[in-house]
Amino acid sequence: MTRRRTFLMAGTAVVAGVVAGPLGSATTAAASGTVDGAGAGAPADALPQPTVTLTPVPDTVAGVREPVLSLNGSWSISTEPPAEFWRDDVDTSGWPRVEVPGEPAMQGVDVPQDKEFAYRTKVPVPADFAGQRIVLRFDGVYSDARLWVNGAHVRDHRGGFTSWQADITDHVTPGTEAWVTVGVTDRWQDLSYETFYARHRIGGILGDVRLIALPPGHLSSVHVSTTFDTRYRDAVLGLRLTPAGAGALPVRLVLRDPAGAEVLSRSLTPGGPAQYDIAVTAPLKWDAEHPNLYTLELTAGPEGAESTVTRRVGFRQIEVDGKRLLVNGREVKLRGVAHHQVSPTMGRGATGRWDEQDVRLFKEANVNLIRTSHYPPTEALLDAADRYGMYVEEETAVCWVNQQGHDDLLDDPAFKPDWLGQLAEMVERDRNHACVLIWSMGNENIGWGANPQAQWDYLKAADPSRPAVYSHAETYSTGASYDIFTAHYPDVKGQLGGETAKPSLYDEYAHLPAYNVDDLRTDPGVRTFWGETISRFWPKVHDTYGVVGGAIWGGVDEVFPLPGEVSGTAEWGLVDIWRRQKPEYWLAKKAYSPVRVPDAPLLGQRARTPLTVPVSNWFDFTNLSELTVRWRVGGAQGTMPGIDLKPGASGKLSIPHRSWTQGEVLALDFLDDRERLVDSYALPIGPVAAPAPPRPAGSAPAVEESDTSLTLTGAGFSVAFSRTTGLITRAEYGGTTVLTDGPHLHVRGGYLPPWTFGSISVRQKDASTTVVTISGSHGASPVVFDVTVDGTGLLTTTYTIVKAPPGQPDSGYKELGVRFGAPDGADRIDWRTGSLWSVYPDDHIGRPVGTALAVPQHAGSAYRERPGWSWSQDTHSYFLYGKDDAGRETNDFRALRSAVHTFALTRPDGTGVRVESDGSVAARVDRTPPRWVDDGDPGITYQGAWTHARGEGWTHDDFGDTESFSFTAGDWCEFGFDGTGVEWLGGHGSNLGLIDVFIDGRLDTTVDQYAPAKQYQQVVYRKTGLAEGRHTIRLVVTGEKNPSSSGILPLVDAFQALSATTGAARALFVDTHWNYPDFGYGGGDYYRPTVRVVDGTTGAVSLRLGTFATT
Incomplete structure (x- = not known):
């Protein structure tokens, strides 16, 4: 029992x-x-102990017109304040101004590490505050603060994310102005480790500041x-x-x-x-x-x-019943997301309005739990969670203790006040919020000790009304220090919930694409693929006894557009920093839907009888009768209440009878009592025929041969091959060029030597088709292409890799298929594909039917400006490419579409090529980029004592899993290139230094590669505008460094030559095999079968030349 x-x-x-x-x-x-x-x-x-005084903020005080005054606004700041900077006679007229709350770094002020800097402002104290107690309240100063009022020291505080106050009654005179001075230190070994986490120094006044009057x-x-x-x-x-x-x-x-x-x-x-x-x-x-x-x-x-x-x-009321978590006596399942505070303009500061928006957005995504990783949230978030209905796992600001370079502070008595002080402040401020479901004592700390034990003891004495968790619970043996076992990144294929006799909560799981930088730069479709993970994970979590839920990582992109450069960890959010929905948002909403309808055709429906739709209720408290159902089919539509179906039950939804027609689609929308869309379905009535592979037709094309070319001609089309390369030089339809190159064997995620042509031949295969056979090799790997062309313009290209290439990546290739060149002006794609779900938003890159344009139908936005369009129409990613990103085609245009039925790449009039398939291939379009030259390439010259690292744990996220560096001043490396510009792919890190960059022998700039934590595959330097021709870039180790850096190293990852004609060649990629082996985090996500090449590997893709009706 x-x-x-x-x-x-x-x-x-x-x-x-x-x-x-x-x-x-x-x-x-x-x-x-x-x-x-x-x-x-x-x-x-x-x-x-410790006791915390955090006076409830009053709504009214007798005799006081405004008892609460905001001190937010412009404050003076100095990163090099004079001695005794708190004195009233200190001249601050030359100090720069910053907005409070907000990170100074986000406003162009680079604050020091482990060194005090100063804020000052003059505050008018209202005359009607006379006779009252006067309190200053700060809602977050990172990380250590000292407070003076009118030159008098009032108090100190440690911890950057909790609210604290100071009684300043004895230091001010109502009816006059008072100087408020705050000394701030961004402490490296702060328990939150947040400057390391955010990849830049976040120190400053991050929360609201208020002046409060209280009666005695x-x-x-x-x-x-x-x-x-x-x-x-x-x-x-x-x-x-x-x-x-x-x-x-x-x-x-x-x-x-x-x-x-x-x-x-x-x-x-x-x-x-x-x-x-x-x-x-x-x-x-x-x-x-x-x-x-x-x-x-x-x-x-x-x-x-x-x-x-x-x-x-x-x-x-919250209870734990064995391995179940109960609210008001009912078991709950937590459909969660992990949430960082991020403002696109103020970083970790001034996030209140964004946090409220986040609660609303996540609520609309069927999320019912926010984990406040990895510090207490703003009051605005908790107020919104109370109102909208959102459980909160609230976490104290203790992160990565005893790992990631963070000291082992588990038993250090000097840090016990930090462990307990901010925990007590968090509990005191937030304990009255109904939304707070769970207290978390920290994130991914390795081991247990006296200090986390003191946290546990405090929580159980101060507020045992809620369960408490600790991470990483699996790194120590005692089970008395948590009420719910938490673990991060379980395997979607593994067994869940068997870790302990207590409930399990996976408060980080189903990691969004983040660290697979090459995928994210190349193929936005990797974000759609994440849906395969969460669609499998949530039903498994929901159905497993003892698992109370999980929290997707993460909620909002961890990106900070600093004035000088972009910082942060990853674009890992369901929404971006401007709160635009990314593809994963809809995929999470669908997977988390509590209204479960099989997303499949409705079979066995009889005309003139009600349509019956099976439905299950995965709400915890809501009867489906509380919902409204909108339905549409054919020309009919209607609205009806949901059926009487209790939580956990299954039943049948009946749509009023009419004369149904096989092939019609029943559209269903389920809306809650606030008219929020819970879920949508589009269910075909009757069986749906699977797409068939294209079949040849017409009369076999005529063949015209010369010494230099081989041309096939059919009804309205022609295809010309070069006898020198074996490749298509021009394919036309109706006199319009539709292909310019190909076929090429395409592999992504590995290296193929350049194509060496062998032979080309042609023969008529049958009455409808002519076959062109092209043989050649990529290094030691012979490859044969059979291009079968019918009389209507259907080209089926079969590749055979006679001998597998050596040196294949251990995790397999990312794509294997055929690449073709496309002409300028082919700026439109129209597609029909299979899809994970039957309904998507109109601008979602995973929608099964759609049109995408290469060039967006909007004017661009500048760096640090809010885009006025959906994410799918973005052409720039300042995080992936740097703040000087030159842009590319839209995300919608470049995304890989899988399970292709048809995929047409055309000019605006519809003339072009169309991939046709039975759903077994994938296709995408991109520019053919210049090749990144990896740091280990023999074309790069190194002078001095350089280290070339490969396959280390700390190189995993580098380009090619390699990087090069030197510890010696004066060492250099040089890359020669042809073009009009060059990019240096490097990174940032805590031990990197100042690097001189020379172009053609002349010093162009000095690059500072320092950041508090390592950032991979960053374009740290970009030069354009050179005359077309041969140039060199040389990187020289100066031996100097940013004062905050611990070293002078450069980090060289790759180079890329740019040209005025770079990217002019558009390419169509048609994949017979594809996977995302670098996808996710922790290995627990879903992956397709590994793509490996063996001797004799073969595949076929079909293109049709023509003019096509657009969708």
Whole structure:
């Protein structure tokens, strides 16, 4: 028999004579205190150390017009402040100005590491603050802060993501101005390790700053808890009130329901910390599907000196029952996403408005859990989560302790105040939020020790109303330090939930494409492929007993467009930094859908009877009758309520009868009570015929031969081959060029030596077809192409790799197929393909039917400017290519389409070529780029003591898994190239230095390769505008470095020559085999079969020349 563990407020909840102790151990007790909430209340248990004062922000204060003043705005800053910079007579007129809140780095101010810099501003203190206590509140200063007011030191603080306050009453005079000075240190060994994580120094005032007036008698603390009886009908509202100062404080309590009607009122008189347990009959419950919020109004103090505090209260109770997580007595499954705070203009700062938008976006994506990786969130996020209905796993700012270069601080007593202080501040500020479901004690720390043990002990004493987790739990043996076992990146093919006897939560899983930089640059379609992972993962998580859920990594791209360069880790979000939906957003929404309908044709439907659609309800609390169903089929449409189907049940949805026609499509939209789209389906009625491979027709083309060429001519078309190369030189339809080159054996993810031509021959195969056979080799690998052409313009190219090439990548090739050259002006693709889902947004690159243009129908946006179009129409990626990115065709145009039925590459009039297939091939279009020359290429000259690394753990994300570097000043490397420009692919890192760049023997610039953490495959230098011809680029180790760097090394990964004609050759790639072996993270994602070449490997692709109707 499993034991249900109920998480209740420590020493507070009195329900049916049972007091819940830590971890829900039940002991019989008399009903202590005042159960109905009247009078002085029961003395509250003392809070564990450390105690934190974070006064509830008042809505009103008697006699004060605005009791809360925002100090956000322009502040002076100095990264080299003078001695005693806090003195009032320090001249700040020459200091630059930055906006608060926000990262200085995002505003062009590079703050130092482990060295104090200073903020200053002059604050008007309103005259009506006289007689009040005056408090300064900061909602995040990274990472260490010292505060002075009018030259007087007030307090210090450590920890960059929690709220803290200072009483400055004795240092200011109402009706005058006051100097506020904050000394800030971006500390490298901050527990959050966040500067390392963000790949740039984030130090600064990141959160709101407020000046607050409080009457002498006010509530310094309000703790709210809610518990239910055994039927989960009636509740107890627990209040722990702490008055400021000595003596009794009159408090008037009013509780209003979600509609604003008064539910109850009480008069209370706490004379010190006091507990009140108030019975509430049958309140509306709060859960992520029904975010019913009550309003608690507390008016404290005598008339004329009172202040009012408002709290939103959600009645809900959290329990662990064996390996299940319960909310209000029902099992919940957490459809999660991990979330970093990112503002496109202010970095980790000023994210409140973005965070609220994120909650709304994730709610619309069927997400019900946000994990606040890896620090506490803004109050705006929690307020929105309360309102919209979103569970939150709230994490304290402890990350990567004992790994990634972060010191082992697990047992260091000097850091215990840091571990506990920010944890206590997080709990004190956020414990009253109904949305906070789980406390997390840190992220991916290796091992256990006295400091995390102190965190555990504190949580179990301060707020055992919620379960707690710790990561990495698998790196230590004790099981007493978490209520839910968390693990990261399980294998989609593996067994889930068997790690411990406790529930399992995979609060990082199904990693989005992020580190496979070559894929992301080449093929945006890799993002559509991620849908194969999450569509398999979520049903497995949902159906596995003991697994409470998972959190997709990640929510928002971790990209920081600094003024000088782009920083960050990866474009790993469901949305980008501007909150535009990326392809993965819809794929997550579909996989997480709680309305489960088989996305397949409806078979066995009879005319003039209702259409029946099988449906399952994967909501935790919602009956499908609460939803609205919109349906469309043929010319008919309608709206109907959802069927009566309880959570976890399956049934049949009936659409009103009419005369159905086989081949029609039933469109279904399911909308929730706020008219948000939950899911959509497009279900064919009757069987759908599979696409058939194209078949030859017409009369075999005529053949015309000369000494230099071989030309086939048919009805309205011709194809000319060179006798010198064996390749197509020109294919025409209706007099218009549709191909300029090919066939070429295409492999991506490996190297093929250049093509060496052998022979070409032609023969008529049958009455409809003529075959051109081309033989040659790529190095030691002979290859034969048979190009079969029929009388209508169908070209079927069969390749045979007679002998497999040596040196194939261990993980296999990414693409194997045939490449053809396409002419300028072929700027449109139209396609029909198979797809994972039947419904996609009109601008989604994975839609099964669509049109994409190479050139976007909009004007471009500059670096650090918000794009005014969807992600699919992007032509630039400043993260992947640097802030000087020159651009390319749209993401929609370049994305690989798999399971191709037809894929036409045409001019605007529809003339071009069309891939035709039974769904077994994939196709994409791109420019044929200049070849990246890897750092180990013999064409690069190295002088000095260079190290050439390959296959190391730290080179895995480099181009070609290699990099070169030197420790010696004066060493150099040189690359000669033909063209009008060059790019140097390098990187940034904590031990990299200043590198001189010479073009044609003249110093062009010095590149600083320093960053707090390593960034791979970065275009660190780009030169254009050279005269067409031969040039050189030389990189010289200067021996100098950024003051924050630990070394002088260069990082050389690859070079690429540019030309005025670079990219003019458009290419059509048709793949018979494809995979993304570098996809994902941790190896747990879904992969297609490995693409390997053996002797005799063969494949065939078909193209039709013609003029095609556009879709």
